[in-house]
Amino acid sequence: PLMKELFGLNQLEAELKAFLGVKHVVIVPGDADASDWVKKEMGRAGARYLKQQAAPEQIVAVSGGTTMLAVAEMMMPTPAFKQTTFVPTRGGVGEAVELEANYIASLMAKRTGGTYRMLHIPDELSDEAYQTLQKEPHIREVLDLLRSARMVVHGIGDAKTMAIRRKSSAEVLAKLEAGKAVGESFGYYFDRDGQIVHRVRTLGLDLEGLERVEQKVAVAGGASKAEAIVAVCSLVSQDTLITDEGAARAILKNA
Numbered sequence: 492p493l494m495k496e497l498f499g500l501n502q503l504e505a506e507l508k509a510f511l512g513v514k515h516v517v518i519v520p521g522d523a524d525a526s527d528w529v530k531k532e533m534g535r536a537g538a539r540y541l542k543q544q545a546a547p548e549q550i551v552a553v554s555g556g557t558t559m560l561a562v563a564e565m566m567m568p569t570p571a572f573k574q575t576t577f578v579p580t581r582g583g584v585g586e587a588v589e590l591e592a593n594y595i596a597s598l599m600a601k602r603t604g605g606t607y608r609m610l611h612i613p614d615e616l617s618d619e620a621y622q623t624l625q626k627e628p629h630i631r632e633v634l635d636l637l638r639s640a641r642m643v644v645h646g647i648g649d650a651k652t653m654a655i656r657r658k659s660s661a662e663v664l665a666k667l668e669a670g671k672a673v674g675e676s677f678g679y680y681f682d683r684d685g686q687i688v689h690r691v692r693t694l695g696l697d698l699e700g701l702e703r704v705e706q707k708v709a710v711a712g713g714a715s716k717a718e719a720i721v722a723v724c725s726l727v728s729q730d731t732l733i734t735d736e737g738a739a740r741a742i743l744k745n746a
């Protein structure tokens with residue numbers, strides 16, 4: 492709290508909350524684009540928030556990414572977490588294994604004493620595979636768990652950065668550019684008004700399922716994600732945003 496006063500962050504949190512229409516906003520000092528330490532602090536703030544909110548027998552859906560990895564690395568055991576099931580929002584992303592939602596869900600469970608389930612499917616599916624896998628009983632089971640999640644914790648990415656990280660085709664990259672995509676979350680790419688430009692065909696939590704989740708928590712920072720955060724918040728009614736000063740100031744500058 493003292494640090495926050497020092498940096499004037501309480502005021503910034505109030506302004507960002509009003510501008511984005513998000514119920515709770517937590518801002519850590521600094522800019523994650525400039526320093527990895529700031530991402531770790533976002534991770535710490537995220538882990539603390541999850542611990543405060545934890546309820547017995549809950550299902551928590553978690554996405555992948557470097558920011559979510561930072562959250563997972565800061566998690567600590569609580570009695571409620573021991574009865575928590577961590578479930579990945581989707582399958583793999585075709586990127587480094589430790590950035591996959593599967594790995595992050597398992598790490599959260601390991602660090603907190605909770606349990607986890609896996610979605611062992613590629614992130615990008617053909618039409619045929621999508622139809623077949625959807626009917627697999629053990630995949631069905633995980634999808635059903637996702638549908639009853641009490642909380643979802645997820646990252647938000649810059650559209651182009653994510654498309655490149657996923658090694659998307661030139662065709663997809665062109666589509667994103669033509670549609671002026673700025674942000675990405677849950678495999679959906681959005682333009683600055685929160686309109687969907689493209690979707691990765693995948694199995695997991697979709698927008699419809701997301702609407703049913705009681706508590707939606709986004710963790711994303713760095714000035715470069717300013718537009719992406721605005722876009723995702725205008726489409727998905729977020730309950731909580733954990734971000735950094737760099738992103739907050741960049742968002743409010745363009746407000």
Ligand code: BG6
Binds near residue numbers: 555591653
């Ligand atoms: C991915 C999520 O793993 O992480 C994306 O699937 C999200 O939805 C991205 O946009 C954010 O990654 P990072 O590394 O910027 O936190």
